[in-house]
Amino acid sequence: MNLTDVDDRTIAAAVGKGVSLREHVDPFARAFEEDRDWLRIRPPHAQPRATEYVDAMIEVIQGLLDRGVAYKGEDGSVYFAIARFPAYGRLSQLDQRELRAGASERVSTDEYAKADARDFVLWKATRPEDEAVGAAWDAPFGRGRPGWHIECSAMALDLLRRRWGVDVLDIHAGAVDLIFPHHEDEIAQSCAYTGKDEFARVWVHGEFLDLAGTKMSKRYGNILTARDLREQGVDPGAVRHLLFNTHYRQKLDWSDTALSAAREGSARLGAFRDRLALAAGETDDPEAAAAADRFRTAFAAALDDDLNAPEALGALHVLVREGNRLLDEGRRLGPAVRAAWGLADEVLAVASSARARTVAAEALTVAEEDGIPVRPPEVPPADSADGEAWALRWAAVRATEKRKRNFAEADRIRDLLRGAGWEIRDRRDGAIDVVRDGR
Numbered sequence: 001m002n003l004t005d006v007d008d009r010t011i012a013a014a015v016g017k018g019v020s021l022r023e024h025v026d027p028f029a030r031a032f033e034e035d036r037d038w039l040r041i042r043p044p045h046a047q048p049r050a051t052e053y054v055d056a057m058i059e060v061i062q063g064l065l066d067r068g069v070a071y072k073g074e075d076g077s078v079y080f081a082i083a084r085f086p087a088y089g090r091l092s093q094l095d096q097r098e099l100r101a102g103a104s105e106r107v108s109t110d111e112y113a114k115a116d117a118r119d120f121v122l123w124k125a126t127r128p129e130d131e132a133v134g135a136a137w138d139a140p141f142g143r144g145r146p147g148w149h150i151e152c153s154a155m156a157l158d159l160l161r162r163r164w165g166v167d168v169l170d171i172h173a174g175a176v177d178l179i180f181p182h183h184e185d186e187i188a189q190s191c192a193y194t195g196k197d198e199f200a201r202v203w204v205h206g207e208f209l210d211l212a213g214t215k216m217s218k219r220y221g222n223i224l225t226a227r228d229l230r231e232q233g234v235d236p237g238a239v240r241h242l243l244f245n246t247h248y249r250q251k252l253d254w255s256d257t258a259l260s261a262a263r264e265g266s267a268r269l270g271a272f273r274d275r276l277a278l279a280a281g282e283t284d285d286p287e288a289a290a291a292a293d294r295f296r297t298a299f300a301a302a303l304d305d306d307l308n309a310p311e312a313l314g315a316l317h318v319l320v321r322e323g324n325r326l327l328d329e330g331r332r333l334g335p336a337v338r339a340a341w342g343l344a345d346e347v348l349a350v351a352s353s354a355r356a357r358t359v360a361a362e363a364l365t366v367a368e369e370d371g372i373p374v375r376p377p378e379v380p381p382a383d384s385a386d387g388e389a390w391a392l393r394w395a396a397v398r399a400t401e402k403r404k405r406n407f408a409e410a411d412r413i414r415d416l417l418r419g420a421g422w423e424i425r426d427r428r429d430g431a432i433d434v435v436r437d438g439r
């Protein structure tokens with residue numbers, strides 16, 4: 001996973017703020033890592049930054065000049081000559097676009113119209129604003145800075161060669177809007193340089209995220225960030241549950257309805273995890289072992305089928321439903337179900353981080369005064385660390401009211417707790433689960 005920390009936009013923003021490129025970019029890189037951790041995404045093995053790989057970029061560009069597929073324009077910049085690379089356009093089915101090769105039709109910005117293909121810039125001759133923010137380097141073909149497209153190719157090739165001695169990626173990922181021209185240009189410059197037929201064996205392109213039916217875009221002002229969700233107290237397990245519920249090749253529609261369904265699904269899984277931890281024994285009931293086996297098969301088949309996460313998630317819910325039923329029947333779940341759960345949790349990590357407390361029926365007693373259970377305050381404690389004790393006391397009051405057949409009051413208490421983020425689930429043996437929801 002690379003960080004293209006020098007391009008037209010970052011330079012313009014640094015100039016606007018009067019800071020160096022590095023000073024402008026670093027807070028974004030840090031925020032990205034924080035969001036990534038919050039979303040339970042493991043850090044990549046390597047996270048190269050473009051500005052630390054300029055030597056590798058210069059080497060690739062020089063190689064392309066030597067092979068005659070790049071040329072220096074009279075503006076001092078270096079361009080890739082798409083006419084010299086016959087395979088140009090294979091990834092994005094370029095025959096639908098107009099090919100505009102040659103010096104009069106080239107483009108020097110990092111992005112250009114999707115409707116036509118032009119010679120693209122590999123190295124941009126330096127401008128005063130680049131120098132001002134520290135985005136200029138010396139090269140045999142003149143002082144300047146890399147174009148955006150070359151950054152990915154050069155970083156990937158450098159790491160692949162040094163670590164594994166190869167120059168073709170197994171899988172290259174990106175969003176659909178990068179297919180053209182960005183990934184097309186990556187292929188052209190990489191393959192022209194390495195002489196290989198392909199730059200990546202498999203391309204994986206994720207579809208867009210819609211917000212309540214409209215494309216999420218800065219232009220429409222309907223942006224929702226991971227940071228917003230975190231600040232709203234949304235459980236990262238619920239976010240992942242929502243994301244995995246749509247195949248990556250399909251547009252994902254983010255809505256309040258989808259989020260609340262995801263919260264419910266994620267909380268159900270979290271509650272099972274807690275039940276399993278409490279109930280898991282040394283051996284599995286044969287039915288439990290069979291359910292774990294069925295899960296493993298279905299889970300692997302779904303993910304092997306072009307990462308069909310919605311189906312994998314469905315298989316997990318089937319396992320949890322069967323596991324809950326067996327636990328309700330007093331049967332044993334053991335190492336087979338634990339291992340199956342562990343696999344799902346490692347791959348999908350969709351369970352809510354909420355934790356459940358199970359309280360046995362005989363512990364659900366509460367002092368009474370004149371035949372009325374003594375109640376804790378209606379308002380939850382300001383310090384959330386005291387919240388669980390408060391919820392447990394209310395849960396005991398509710399159990400007492402239920403025993404006295406004061407069902408309306410018992411329901412009122414359930415709603416009171418729900419409003420404070422606590423869910424009470426009755427169990428068949430009279431015990432209850434007190435669960436903090438995923439907010």
Ligand SMILES: [Zn+2]
Nearest residue numbers: 152153182186
């Ligand atoms: Zn890229």
